[in-house]
Amino acid sequence: MSAIYKDARRPVNERVADLLSRMTPEEKFAQMHAWWLILSSDGNHRERTDLSDEFAGVTEQTGLAERMKLGIGQITRPLGTHIVDAQEGVRAANRLQKTLVEDTRLGIPALFHEECLVGLLCKDATLFPSPLNYGSTWDPELIERAAEAIGKEARSTGCHQGLAPVLDVSRDVRWGRTEETFGEDPWLVGMMATSYVKGLQGKKRDLLATLKHYVGHSFSEGARNHAPVHLGFCELNDTFLLPFEMAVKLANAGSVMPAYHDIDNQPGHSDEFLLTTILREQWGFDGLVVADYGGVSLLHQHHGISHDPAESAALAFNAGLDVELPKDDCARHLAGAVERGLITMAKVDEIVARVLKEKFRLGLFEHPYADENRVALQSDSAKQLAREVATRSITLLENDGTLPLKGTPEVAVIGPTADDPLALLSGYSFPVHLIISDMLEQTSQVITPLAALRERLGSENVRYAKGCHIIEKRMAGAPVFPGDSGGKPMQSSPVSQDLSLIPEAVRTAQQSDVVVLCVGDLAGLFQSGTVGEGSDTDSLTLPGVQQQLLDELVATGKPVVVVMTGGRPYNLGGQEDNVAALLMAWAPGQEGGYAIADVLTGQAEPGGRLVVSVPKSAGAMPYYYNHKLKSGGTPFAFHFGSRYPFGYGKTWTDxxxxxxxxxxxxxxxxxxxxxxxxxxxxxxxxxxxxxxxxxxxxxxxxxxxxxxxxxxxxxxxxxxxxxxxxxxxxxxxxxxxxxxxxxxxxxxxxxxxxxxxxxxxxxxxxxxxxxxxxxxxxxxxxxxxxxxxxx
Missing domain, CATH: 2.60.40.10 (Immunoglobulins)
Structure with a gap:
């Protein structure tokens, strides 16, 4: 007679209880963590290791085949870890799943997760605009449709959980991860996040959205990655918990991810009050709590609140964690934690029951494999949605009447971001997240502003000069690992200070009727770019020598239309009053060039409105429109405030x-x-x-x-x-x-x-x-x- 847990007709709770009763402690522990593997369709999978593991104290392990016999909770980013064609990636994931389902004692399938913030993070997936673009549309229904398209691509590759959206409320635009936020208003963030979750998960919640980073991550000390957060509960609840509460209660979010930082000396990954009392008991959350990558290890590696991995695992799982990601650096010590009395098997059973419940509810036992012949990426409808979001998010901040461009003027397209596909992408897009060689090969679907304007105005009417570099050579890896306390020497900034290209740009401008100057950021993790995770800043001056380029072009007397892309707003050094127009396009994704050209030429209106204020200076930071009256100081500080406030945006009319x-x-x-x-x-x-x-x-x-x-x-x-x-x-x-x-x-x-x-x-x-x-x-x-x- 078949086991109860294998009978799909039985209630989920019965199946969970039956399977749990059959599991050894080691098989239970295996469900409480993930593996991060380079998968192969021939079954010769290998563990992923690279320099980024060092920051979390990760060590390479052996005996994968032996450990595989115990099963596994999740597989980390099977398609988003390396450059692999999606069909081959699905074939490799199916091969691993086949081993787990057919060659282990209990046949428990794994749950696969991927990043999904700006599209599915895998080769050839549609590259959507950034969350700042999402927010700037002020259109939750559009964002729900965009997330639905992302969800379709994810499902087609066998993904069961997407690590998105980000519900951090922007407080200080120096923070590198500002680009991942929906903006600085907690209610607007909650509205956008709720719509995103509904779109990604669908009515059946058969793909789990993951709310992150729980909570307050964006109000870190000095806007530095992982830095402590100084908040009392009242402000934490009103500003930072509100979007999470909305997404849990209004959208039935399936997963939550704690943040790396500590609040009032309590790290997020060991905060029982937030992870259990608030989330589960008060809000009724019934999904999975998954660790941010390496977050459990940081309890002993960085925060210093535990002695070793076993104690860190016990702290996190007792607090409310269900699954350690991306590997088992601490969870593999759970047996020792039980022996030492740090965690009970009753608590382990409670956690594993939640993990199994989701796997049964998602139908993994009945449908463990994805159809490699039904992978669907870059559909016409997905690309159209990416373009619509990009277009409707573009925000016009200044205009002296030069825009929209009329007729077929001779246009000088200048700037380091004018013809760089990576400049239109945010840090959690596949080509930027995996800068591991020449990722320009993975950006063929990206339309740059230069390419789009040449197509729209005719190549004969468009001249181009780069003007300057932001970063001359994109490199993988971090100059300094997050949280380093002196183990490595600080390396110099990769941002270019080369002025040699400016004279050619000036000559190009002088030969044209109008200048379109493309400036901004390059996203990159851990200081491999100028914005993104771990790429924080101390200034709101344009990176590198872009300000000098702007000054020289304005001095020509030609009308200069500035198009700013990137993950945070920058000042123009006082040139805001002298430029002909200023457009904020954020990181508009693969269709961004078309969106920018449509607005510049009047084919579309600039419908975006700011969701982060543009501060007068870095000295105003942290700044946000919904501040307290006394935030400006007494007397009111001259540098406090915003030239372009939250909600601001011009259009073609009044x-x-x-x-x-x-x-x-x-x-x-x-x-x-x-x-x-x-x-x-x-x-x-x-x-x-x-x-x-x-x-x-x-x-x-x-x-x-x-x-x-x-x-x-x-x-x-x-x-x-x-x-x-x-x-x-x-x-x-x-x-x-x-x-x-x-x-x-x-x-x-x-x-x-x-x-x-x-x-x-x-x-x-x-x-x-x-x-x-x-x-x-x-x-x-x-x-x-x-x-x-x-x-």
Whole structure:
């Protein structure tokens, strides 16, 4: 008679209990970690080792075939680890899965995970724009469709879990991972993340999205990677936990990944309060908690809160971790941890039951293999979505009327990012993440701005000069490993200071009618680029000699249109007032060149709006629009503030706002809704869209509140002269803040409702009085506002 766990007709809990009862301790431990392998279709798999292992204290292991007999919890990035054709990668993954299913005692299949932040991280997958682009669209439905396309590509390769999205709330753009965030407003991040999770997972949750980095990773000391975070629980809950809570409660996220840092001396990977009390007990999360790569090892290697790997494993798993990634550096010592009384087998059984439950629920036992003949990458629909996201995220910050370009002018396309495919990609795209040779060979599908403008305007009308380098030679590996405490000498910056290409660029500009100057960043991990994980900065000056190039081009007197790409905003050294136009395109992905050309030539409007403020200087950092009143200092510091605030963006026309009309000046606290209406009119000559934004200011509260907070937004498309009436419905629950006892509460009192074109451009305001008792929120409180549009 077949074992209960092999019978798909039996309830999942019965199957889990049956299988768990048959497992030896060693087989249970094996389900609590992953392997990181270079897979081969002939079965000769080998363990992946490289220099990056050194930072987490990873050591090479032997006896893979012997350990394989015990089974495994997960396989780390079978297609995203090395350059392999997707079909061959699936064939190799199937070969490993076949061994696990057919040649082990219990036949437990492995769960495969990949990175999915800007598309599936594997060769030939569609290279989507960065999360900053996602956020800049202000269109959650579009991002849900993009994530759905990413999910389809992932499923076609046999991926079961995607390590995305990133829910870190930007606080300091010097942080290298700013490019991975949806922006600086916690509610907007929550809305975008919720949509992304819904799209990636689908209604069946048959592909697990992974919320990261839990939590507060983006508010690190000095905006440095892995650095400590200094936060009390009230601010942690209101700003950084909110997006996670939304994605868990509204989108049923399947997985969560802790962060590397410590908060108030408590590392994220051993924080039972966050991983169990908050996540599972208070929010009802029922998925898997997986370690960030090497995060368990850091408990003893860097944080110094344990003596050895066994103790680190016990700390993490007791706190709420389910699976160690990417390998078993600490989990392989679980037997010793049990013997030493650091963890009980009852706790191990609880964890393994969760792992097995997901494998049964995902259908891995019935369908362990992917069809290598049904791999589907780079579909026309996926590429169209990547282009739509890129186009609708491009944000116009300055324009003296030069844009859109009219007719067929002679254009000088200049700059280090104008014809570099890697400059359009973020750090978690396949070609950038795997800079291990000449990755330009893996970027043939990327359309650069130069290529797109030549196609649009005709090659005879486009001249090109590089102008300068950012990094002359892209290299793999990190100059200094994260967390090094003096073991390695600091290496010099790879950023170029070569000025020799500028004279040719000036001559090229002088021969043309208009200059399109492409500047910005190069993404790269651990200082192999100027932005990205471990590539933090101390300045908001353009990397290298790009400022000198800009200054020389402006001095020619030709109109200079600046197109900035990359993972953080930079200043233009005071040239903001002298350039003809300034476009922020972030990291727009493989279709980015087309998107930029479409906006420059007026084929598309610049529909993006900023989701991170552009600070006046690095001295203003950390800066974000929803700061406290006293954040600016006393007296108000001259360097504090933002030239281009959160929500800002120009378009081809102007919009006027009528007065804000409240349906009622008094609203009941419990169960109430603030209903606010405003009429917006396109008073220009061109059809365009406006992102109407509603902010709230709590006038008097028992605790200090931000100067204002976004609570609703709506994009509206209007023809020239056309008007629309927008009616916003904001639940009173959304006026909450966290009290010192850890409860989310809504206090009665006066709230100023503000409507405008950005956080710095409020057009109309009024005050509503919330009446009743203090409302303590429980469970599934109302997190989402709505807007109706009548045109």
């Amino acid at each position: 919009f006027s706002y009528g007065p804000l009309k409240l349906a009622g000046k008094k609203v009941e606290n419990q169960g109430g809704e603030i209903i606010a209406g405003v009429t917006v009119t396109n008073c220009g000559r061109e059809a365009a869209s406006e992102v109407v934004q509603l902010y709230v200011h709590d006038k008097v509260a028992s605790m200090v509140r931000p100067v204002q907070e976004l609570k609703a937004f709506q994009r509206v498309y209007l023809q020239a002269g056309e008007s629309a009436e927008l009616t916003f419905n904001v639940p009173t629950d959304m006026l909450n803040f966290t009290r010192r006892d850890g409860q989310r509460v809504v206090e009665p009192g006066e709230f100023e409702i503000r409507v405008g074109a950005s956080s710095g451009d409020i057009r109309s305001r009024d005050v509503v009085n919330v009446e009743g008792e203090i409302h303590v929120l429980q469970g599934h409180w109302r997190m989402v506002s709505h807007c109706e549009v009548k045109q």
